[in-house]
Amino acid sequence: MKPVSITADKKRAHIAIRWDDGATVHYPFTFLSAACPCATCNEERNDTNPLKILKPKSDILAAITPVGSYAVNLAWQGGCRNGIYTWEMFEDLRKKHPEWTTWASIAPPKT
Numbered sequence: 001m002k003p004v005s006i007t008a009d010k011k012r013a014h015i016a017i018r019w020d021d022g023a024t025v026h027y028p029f030t031f032l033s034a035a036c037p038c039a040t041c042n043e044e045r046n047d048t049n050p051l052k053i054l055k056p057k058s059d060i061l062a063a064i065t066p067v068g069s070y071a072v073n074l075a076w077q078g079g080c081r082n083g084i085y086t087w088e089m090f091e092d093l094r095k096k097h098p099e100w101t102t103w104a105s106i107a108p109p110k111t
């Protein structure tokens with residue numbers, strides 16, 4: 001599947017992706033920021049040291065930048081700026097969180 005459109009809605013704090021099957025999925029900023037897929041954040045999440053200090057996660061999106069035709073880079077204000085979020089990752093999240101999906105009553109235009 002491929003996104004037809006990606007909209008960052010700062011007011012409602014989510015990213016809305018419309019997929020080519022007509023579904024629109026709303027991905028909450030807080031969730032995406034906590035799930036940052038970059039190496040540093042991955043390491044941080046896997047760190048089992050009980051004395052580690054958890055950095056607060058930012059849920060304010062600073063910038064969204066396309067990366068090729070397969071991903072977007074999401075930069076979080078006061079948080080991580082390195083995460084490359086692939087369509088695959090968004091698709092995976094969509095499957096895990098069916099409650100984020102809404103279906104348009106009007107069929108999307110064919111591309």
Ligand SMILES: [Zn+2]
Pocket residue numbers: 036037038039040041042080081082083
């Ligand atoms: Zn990160």
